[in-house]
Amino acid sequence: MNKVYLSIGTNIGDREQNLKHAANLLYDTSGIDIKAISSIYETAPVGYLDQPSFLNISLLLETTFSAMECLKICQMIENELGRVRDIRWGPRIIDLDILLFNNENIEVEHLIVPHPRMYERAFVLVPLLEIAEQPFSTHLEMAKENVTNMDLQKEGIT
Numbered sequence: 449m450n451k452v453y454l455s456i457g458t459n460i461g462d463r464e465q466n467l468k469h470a471a472n473l474l475y476d477t478s479g480i481d482i483k484a485i486s487s488i489y490e491t492a493p494v495g496y497l498d499q500p501s502f503l504n505i506s507l508l509l510e511t512t513f514s515a516m517e518c519l520k521i522c523q524m525i526e527n528e529l530g531r532v533r534d535i536r537w538g539p540r541i542i543d544l545d546i547l548l549f550n551n552e553n554i555e556v557e558h559l560i561v562p563h564p565r566m567y568e569r570a571f572v573l574v575p576l577l578e579i580a581e582q583p584f585s586t587h588l589e590m591a592k593e594n595v596t597n598m599d600l601q602k603e604g605i606t
């Protein structure tokens with residue numbers, strides 16, 4: 449069984465409904481067991497600043513799927529909710545990112561785990577650490593270290 453941490457973000461439409469829809473699609477997927485879901489965080493946009501604020505959550509899954517299969521499932525859910533990939537850092541109806549896959553390091557085309565930008569993003573680290581299981585993996589220890597040194601108000605997470 450694989451342990452996978454995801455980050456989900458949305459800043460278009462009915463944002464809470466988008467999160468619920470994505471979580472329900474994961475819940476309904478045979479081979480995926482949702483073990484934890486974080487609180488919903490309102491977060492200031494990072495990257496492209498001229499866009500609405502996001503809602504972000506993190507989930508812990510247990511799954512029989514491989515990392516690549518998980519990536520495909522995340523992309524299917526984004527497509528199902530109508531994700532349009534136009535402006536790279538722009539507004540999106542839903543965005544599912546794989547943060548951690550067990551305590552593995554993965555670097556293949558289209559998939560890098562741990563997520564390459566997760567350690568610098570409070571909107572990822574705060575929900576993640578809310579649900580992270582003890583004892584922390586080395587990746588989660590680093591996440592905790594990084595978020596401890598962040599000014600969360602400045603990072604725009606409430």
Ligand SMILES: Nc1nc2nc(S)n(CCO)c2c(=O)[nH]1
Pocket residue numbers: 456457458491492493494495496502504536537538543545571
């Ligand atoms: N606060 C916040 N800013 C973001 N910028 C991008 S791109 N995204 C999409 C995820 O990479 C987000 C996000 O989910 N939350």
